[in-house]
Amino acid sequence: MHRRFIRQLRLHCSARDVFDWHGGDGVVQRLTPPWVAYRDLRRRGGLEEGATTSLTLKLGPLPIHWHSVHTACSRDRGFTDTMVRGPFASFEHAHRFDEDDGGCLLTDTIEYRLPLAPLSHAVAGSFADKELERMFRYRHAVTARDIASRLAAAGEPRLTIAVSGACGIIGSALVPWLRSQGHRVKPLVRGKAPGDHEIAWDPVAGTVEHEKFKGCDVLIHLAGENIGNARWTPAKRERIMKSRLDGTALLARAASRHKDGPRVFLSASAVGFYGDRCDEAVTEAASCGGSFVSEVCRRWEEAAAANWTRPGGRLVTLRIGVVLTPAGGALARLLPVFKAGLGGTFGSGKQYMSWVSMEDVLGAVGHILRTPALEGPVNLTAPYPVTNRDFARILASSVNRCSFTTLPAAVITGAFGEMGREVLLEGVKALPGVLEQSGYGFVHPTLADALSEVL
DSSP, X not given: OOEEEEXXXXXXXXXXXXXXXXXXXTHHHHHSOTTSXXXXXXXXXXXXTTOEEEEEEEETTEEEEEXXXXXXXXXXXXXXXXXXXXXXXXXXXXXXXXXETTEEEEEEEEEEEOTTTTHHHHHHHHXXXXXXXXXXXXXXXXXHHHHHHHHHTTTSOOOEEEEESTTSTTHHHHHHHHHHTTXXXXXXXXXXXXXXXXXXEETTTTEXXXXXXXXOOEEEEOOOOOSSSSOOOHHHHHHHHHHHHHHHHHHHHHHHXXXXXXXXXXXXXXXXXXXXXXXXXEOTTSOOOSSHHHHHHHHHHHHHHHHOOOTTOEEEEEEEOEEXXXXXXXXXXXXXXXXXTOOEEETTSOXXXXXXXXXXXXXXXXXXXXXXXXXXXXXEOOSXXXXXXXXXXXXXXXXXXXXXXXXXXXXXXXXXXXXXXIIIIOOOEEOOHHXXXXXXXXXXXXXXXXXXXXX
């Protein structure tokens, strides 16, 4: 006894475009929803019969290994992958691409059987169908956006992009997206780099394989000590500062020394640059604040500007807001609390939160790369910041819970010290002035839009 799930999507492109995109690098990661925890992804081959995909899922306390094999493939028409090891008794996924009135009709058909069927189907079949619906709603949204983005840039050259912090929250989403768009990515790695496709560096020792920047078009620097995961002891404060200043200076100098090296440098910063501004709306023209985080961001940006000496090169400082993804960061930490019905505000709840969806981080990076006139500071934030109280209310509503608790300011500062005060109790209403003026269209302009896709 099998269950069948079918979902369709109409796309404004040819069946060949859809087939080619599915066969590209990074697509498996792009199609895996951010609420699905996995590791050790390995893909052998493309879409042809015999190609394989393996990964380890984290479902509860035990790891679950998934291995699938492509059992059928028809050029430009579709392919089928079949699970040979995994959590289902059987699982076959047919991807079909049909020309349809000048576009393409994508049809995903899944036939599956749960362990202990038919009893399990009666007990958990409807739940499995709902989870598949949730997953493919996300997959189809990503598919439509990514294919449209790739086709819009069809006449532009594909870039070679070096990325630091490639395993971080942003980097782990950015690298697959860049690859799915046809770019070549060279992650910076600690320790020995096995080949030319990676660049070894050690910001503490001050070393980097600078010769591997030859042929790179872009350097995206995201690495830095986590600011919000522990109290700011003197040692922690030093690590926060040094990881940004030393790493940024090292990479900027190394990338600038080669004539055929990167012409564009995207260096991370944060909206913490502005400090606590209460309900004052600020754009990139606003001055630096007076907090510890403000000082970190100011010196971080100065390190990039002072050491990026590429003649005619372009430097963009990414002042990033709170990136919302269930894969990590603030949202991942808050979700269990809100799902348990215990979510609420921090302190007064009046402090503003300048947030941005992960999809808009990716889209904004692509927009910046395609817009040569953009340089200097750019706020990577959504156009509608919210107060902490509104954030709690909207998040609670998104998981069908109520928000009624308040964590007093005294408790937060007592537990987390200065970190709790600056990160949780203070805020800034940062607006994406440069992005909007340059024509970037947000995927998720409102918080409800962003949460509805990933929850």
